[in-house]
Amino acid sequence: MHPRTPLVLSLLAAAVSLPAQCGESLYGTPLTGGVYSDDVVLSMQSLGFPFPFGGVTYTDVHVSTNGFLYLSNSGAPAPGGSGCCSGSTSLLVAGSPIIAPMWDDLVSDPVYGGEVFFNALPGRGVVTWRNIREYGDATPRTFQVQLLATGEIYFTYDDRCNLYTAGNCLVGMSPGGGAALPAASDFATAGFAATDTNYELFAAVGSFDLAGQAVQFIPTAPGYAWLPQACPNGSHQAFGRGCYSQGNSFYQLITSPPAAAAALSNTAITLLPAGSEYVVINGGAYVPPTGAATPLSLIDDSQTTTPTLTTPFPYPGGTLNSFVVCSNGSVWAATGNSIGYAPDVNVMLNANAQTGWYAWHDYNPGAPGSGQVKFEEIAGVVYITWDGVYNYSGTSPADATQLQFQFDTATGQVVIAFGTVSPNLHTGFQTGQPHLVGYSPGGPSLDTGSLSFASDLPITTSAIEFAAMQLAGGVAPALGATTTYNLSGMPEYIPGSSVHLGTLFLSVLPLPGGFDLGVIGAPGCKTYLLALDVDLGGQVSLTPSMSWNVSLPAGTFAVGNTFAAQAVALVVPNSLPNGQNAFGLTVSNGLLTTVGGW
Numbered sequence: 001m002h003p004r005t006p007l008v009l010s011l012l013a014a015a016v017s018l019p020a021q022c023g024e025s026l027y028g029t030p031l032t033g034g035v036y037s038d039d040v041v042l043s044m045q046s047l048g049f050p051f052p053f054g055g056v057t058y059t060d061v062h063v064s065t066n067g068f069l070y071l072s073n074s075g076a077p078a079p080g081g082s083g084c085c086s087g088s089t090s091l092l093v094a095g096s097p098i099i100a101p102m103w104d105d106l107v108s109d110p111v112y113g114g115e116v117f118f119n120a121l122p123g124r125g126v127v128t129w130r131n132i133r134e135y136g137d138a139t140p141r142t143f144q145v146q147l148l149a150t151g152e153i154y155f156t157y158d159d160r161c162n163l164y165t166a167g168n169c170l171v172g173m174s175p176g177g178g179a180a181l182p183a184a185s186d187f188a189t190a191g192f193a194a195t196d197t198n199y200e201l202f203a204a205v206g207s208f209d210l211a212g213q214a215v216q217f218i219p220t221a222p223g224y225a226w227l228p229q230a231c232p233n234g235s236h237q238a239f240g241r242g243c244y245s246q247g248n249s250f251y252q253l254i255t256s257p258p259a260a261a262a263a264l265s266n267t268a269i270t271l272l273p274a275g276s277e278y279v280v281i282n283g284g285a286y287v288p289p290t291g292a293a294t295p296l297s298l299i300d301d302s303q304t305t306t307p308t309l310t311t312p313f314p315y316p317g318g319t320l321n322s323f324v325v326c327s328n329g330s331v332w333a334a335t336g337n338s339i340g341y342a343p344d345v346n347v348m349l350n351a352n353a354q355t356g357w358y359a360w361h362d363y364n365p366g367a368p369g370s371g372q373v374k375f376e377e378i379a380g381v382v383y384i385t386w387d388g389v390y391n392y393s394g395t396s397p398a399d400a401t402q403l404q405f406q407f408d409t410a411t412g413q414v415v416i417a418f419g420t421v422s423p424n425l426h427t428g429f430q431t432g433q434p435h436l437v438g439y440s441p442g443g444p445s446l447d448t449g450s451l452s453f454a455s456d457l458p459i460t461t462s463a464i465e466f467a468a469m470q471l472a473g474g475v476a477p478a479l480g481a482t483t484t485y486n487l488s489g490m491p492e493y494i495p496g497s498s499v500h501l502g503t504l505f506l507s508v509l510p511l512p513g514g515f516d517l518g519v520i521g522a523p524g525c526k527t528y529l530l531a532l533d534v535d536l537g538g539q540v541s542l543t544p545s546m547s548w549n550v551s552l553p554a555g556t557f558a559v560g561n562t563f564a565a566q567a568v569a570l571v572v573p574n575s576l577p578n579g580q581n582a583f584g585l586t587v588s589n590g591l592l593t594t595v596g597g598w
Contacts, residue, residue: 022214022231022559023144023156023598024126025475028119031063037108037116038135039084040065044072045118047125052151052219053097054175054196061147063116063127065108068100069145085135087170093179093197100199101145101155104169105135112140123149137164138342142233144598151219155187156598158233161211163202171210172199173217173224187215187226194223214597232559234483234596236473238449240514241456242489242588243525244580245448245468248461249349250280251358251438253450257391260361260435261423268417269453271357271439276316277461278439282453284415286404289385293374298327299366300392303339306375309382311409316441317355323384323407325373327366329359329435331384331405333442341392343436349445356440359403359416362392362433371400382407391422392433399424414439449589455513469502471567471588474547478598479559482551485536487567490544491586495575500541502569504548506534510564510592521583528566528590552595561595 031042042063050057051071058071066085085105092098106129108114113131120126125147131140141161146154155171163169171187174197182195188209198217202208214231217224254260268284296304303326312319317333324332326339337352338344341362344351348358363386365373371388384407388400402419416437437453439461446465451457467489474484490500507529514526539546566588573584 022229022478022596023158023233024119024121024124024128024146025478025481025598026119026121026126027117027128027130028126029117031116031118032065032108032114034110034115036110037065041070042116045125046074046120047147048120049123049125049149051125051147051149053099053173055222056097056175058097061118061125061127063118065116065129065132066106067102067104067129067132067143068098069127070095071097071099086167087201088168089170089181089199089201092170092172092174092199093176093181095176097175097177099145099147099153099173100170102129102143102157102161102169102171104163105165105167106132107135108132112138114140134163134165139164153217153224154214155210155217156214156231157210157212158598159212161208163205163208166205167203169202169208170199171202173197174199185226188213188228190225190227192220192223192225194220196222196224198224198226229597230559231597232594233598234477234479235594236477236483237592237594238472238589239452239510239512239592240526240528240590241449241451242468242470243522243586245446245466246462247446247448247465247467248277248463249438249440249445250448250451250459250461251345251348251436251440252453253343253345253434253436255434257433257435258423261421263454264418264435264437265421266418267453268415269437269457271414271416273314273316273412274460276463278316278414279458279460280439281458284406284417286402286417286419287383287406288419289374289376289383289387290378293376293383293385293387295372295374296325298325298373300327300364301339301341302327302366303335305335306382306384309409310377311380313382313407313409314412315355323382324354325375325384327373328363329361329386329403330356332356341433343434345436345447345450348436348438348440349447352440352442354442356442357405357414357416358436358438358440359405359418360436361401363389363401364392364394365389367392367394369396370394380409382409391424394422394424398422452513469567469569469586469588471504471565471591473591473593476598477552477593477595479552479557479595480554482549483593485548485550485565485567485591486545487547487588488545490541490546490569491571491575492544493569493571495572498542500544500546500569501538502541502546502567503538504536504565504567505529505532506536506550506563506565507531508533508563510562510590512590514590517583517585517587520585522581522585524580525585525587527587529564533563557595559595559597563593565591565593
């Protein structure tokens, strides 16, 4: 046994009893200023206290967009370069003193809400990389380092942190200056090293194993003991729909590929023409293509035009003699829409200029071994089929999905049908792209929220659009902190006035499918709470929005607790935009809250 082991074990035992530093919500000052920043060492920041590290104290930090910081003292020149781009053990020990919670080839991109922050709190310096993505990937993540005046260091990672691209990611620290390079550590399990240089190197895609955790480093002079702690980030997840919403588009967004496979495999929806709109119902079936089907010339992220139809197809915008097919699971009336691999609700609803029918996912019919996208007409029905097409980066039949669009040229009916949907996560740049299924005419559309086809159909699209009340969460719900519920789009309590009246309820028993309140005279309105456990009180507002603050004290709540929320508003009976509801009640969507460590 190492002579320091009993002391280290004592320190670890003491650390277990301390509050976990699961992330600081006070991010402080933005350092990149909302500007796209890649491979940049940002301006020097003062900690406000001497931070002991490697037998020396430091007063300042120089933060890199690539997920690490250098230490220095006032007046010292800023270190040159950023150590571009991925983590390097040779650079770790060769240069300035460095602390690296996630040294990778990262980009602070305002398109994804990317920003790097610094906050000097009493006895604690905090650097946060928020919504930072890897170069070449579109998946943001947030992580943080806290430096304490005691010499302790905390690395904290949200649930999205992973390694999506090729190249090394390094987690660790070193006093630099040519320090000796020890063997790598494993920070996912408690440990100790009698050296001030400690690191773990992640090289394989998907190998990063610290997501949803904090790692506490306790100085032992020399060296550090470390202790990982579960710190999942809290979340608010909307579900269901408020009443009443009406739009010319509709969609279901499923963000987890395994869940998508379960929800979509062997299902179908049918769009029945109703004048210039659609009635959308469950029904239909995937039909395997015949040997006479024509393969379309599609590769990764591409589009092509089908052969000319024998009979023109009638749709809400007119008639079509052919379709434009995108490899990523979409069929359009004409060219002009995005061929991007990442399903995007805003692009579907507002950026795409052409009418489209969607089962948007990142497919690659050009992958070796993949099935093809095929076209054929049988008895007046046009079939466009993804016949075992692989997910992006797929390499085997387990990555194949069967998807089909059916267009009836006699009636204008459309069916979107699935056979087997691959549950496999991607590897490489686009890990785990979601599925976005629905319809949108060209031009801007109102976002009425994601449906659950299993429970929310039938619906009818409408050229006259209006939105239901929307309930959304504020800051991530963290144990010991306060979270906020924001309600918008409230109808007036007295039509023609500006008085709005609403109440928020919480329940530990969510009702995901909802219960229709037609029994009390509010058809089409659903309660998503099985019991009204907590009434946060009614509010009167002169604006169509209001908010409620909810504290999450330790002792009452624990990390991982979930509960649901829903708002209710009263209006004059039959005063809502579509004339429904004799009861005079309207409700928001539901919101599922999960208490996190940060």
